[in-house]
Amino acid sequence: MTDQLPYHALPGEAVLKALATTPQGLTPAEAAARLSRYGPNELAAGKKISPLVLFLRQFFNLLILILMVATAVSFLLGEHLDAVVILVIVLACVVL
Numbered sequence: 001m002t003d004q005l006p007y008h009a010l011p012g013e014a015v016l017k018a019l020a021t022t023p024q025g026l027t028p029a030e031a032a033a034r035l036s037r038y039g040p041n042e043l044a045a046g047k048k049i050s051p052l053v054l055f056l057r058q059f060f061n062l063l064i065l066i067l068m069v070a071t072a073v074s075f076l077l078g079e080h081l082d083a084v085v086i087l088v089i090v091l092a093c094v095v096l
Contacts, residue, residue: 058094 067090074083
């Protein structure tokens with residue numbers, strides 16, 4: 001890549017020259033050579049995370065933890081309706 005601008009900001013001819021290609025693309029031999037040199041053009045597969053773990057991770061947010069403490073305090077003070085309302089809001093936030 002050139003030192004001045006990223007490819008998307010260059011004129012088409014400059015990009016073709018920088019990548020050593022033509023508007024018709026690479027020849028099969030050049031494509032095979034680049035494939036062996038650089039490898040396939042694909043993203044590495046990441047580690048799979050289960051939906052349950054994703055759900056549980058949502059509870060480790062500072063604001064969610066504060067609301068959970070507020071839920072516990074409301075329940076201990078006898079404000080059961082407030083505790084239930086806060087808990088429903090927390091669950092809605094976590095699910096979304």
